Amino acid sequence: xxHGSCLCGSVRYDLSADLGEFGYCHCKSCxxxxxxxxxxxxxxxxxxxxxxxxxxxLREYESSPGKLRVFCSRCGSPIYAYLAxxxxxxxxxxxxxxxxxxxxxxxxxxxxxxxLWEPINDEIPQFPxxxxxxxxxxxxxxxx
Ligand SMILES: [Zn+2]
Ligand SMILES: [Zn+2]
Numbered sequence: 001x002x003h004g005s006c007l008c009g010s011v012r013y014d015l016s017a018d019l020g021e022f023g024y025c026h027c028k029s030c031x032x033x034x035x036x037x038x039x040x041x042x043x044x045x046x047x048x049x050x051x052x053x054x055x056x057x058l059r060e061y062e063s064s065p066g067k068l069r070v071f072c073s074r075c076g077s078p079i080y081a082y083l084a085x086x087x088x089x090x091x092x093x094x095x096x097x098x099x100x101x102x103x104x105x106x107x108x109x110x111x112x113x114x115x116l117w118e119p120i121n122d123e124i125p126q127f128p129x130x131x132x133x134x135x136x137x138x139x140x141x142x143x144x
């Protein structure tokens with residue numbers, strides 16, 4: 001259904017189901033992990049994630065207790081993250097997709113932490129921290 005890869009091409013994956021809903025997260029750790037103004041991550045069940053190559057270059061980094069970030073150790077591209085508490089749900093880094101994904105973001109989250117250099121000039125609802133699940137259900141995250 002979708003496929004993606006890292007910057008150097010050693011990690012390649014296919015997805016056998018559609019991705020869940022997503023938002024733009026402006027929290028400090030998403031900014032650090034992405035190297036940009038916000039993160040954009042959508043959930044999928046691990047059983048629908050199929051690693052085609054790059055198992056030897058994938059590494060996991062535990063950025064906070066129980067939060068694992070998985071990236072290519074050759075080029076540094078983030079691929080997905082997951083919680084040790086919910087290992088069956090991966091949160092795919094949308095920038096790694098190579099196929100067309102047309103779903104649009106439902107919310108700006110953690111706007112209270114956003115970078116001063118990133119303006120938000122769209123009509124997508126903004127929340128100082130997590131969005132309510134009725135607006136954006138962030139499966140596989142720590143959303144309350
Ligand atoms: Zn790579
Ligand atoms: Zn975040």
